[in-house]
Amino acid sequence: MIAGNCLCGDVSFTVNGPLGRATACHCGQCRKQSGHHWASSSAAESDFIIVGPIKWYEASATAKRGFCPNCGSFLFWKAHDEDAISFSLGALTEPTGIRLESHIFVADKGDYYEIADGLPQHEKS
Ligand SMILES: [Zn+2]
Structure with a gap:
């Protein structure tokens, strides 16, 4: 099981299950919201x-982005047509046991x- 929390601690989360790829996303939305590329995994x-x-921002017609309404930490990304949620690697309690695998939307x-x-490096996802 892995655990994470936002900067102020108002939002915390645990994941108990298999994780998806650990990637760094270089798309414009992730760079705007995170301040640089966004490192995440999913479950x-x-x-x-x-x-x-958690506050969800409808970033597009296809996905929403979750953040702490108090401190602003960007924690989650979710596509409307998938049952997976991506979460910020930077929010995790260490040791994470996770290694970044690839870059996406380069x-x-x-x-x-x-x-x-x-x-x-992948041009898109
Ligand atoms: Zn917070």
């Missing part, structure tokens, strides 16, 4: 326990950095 919605007042990355860690 089935039914494997989450989320405690606290076609949309910012112009102020290079990706040089040798991990696979």
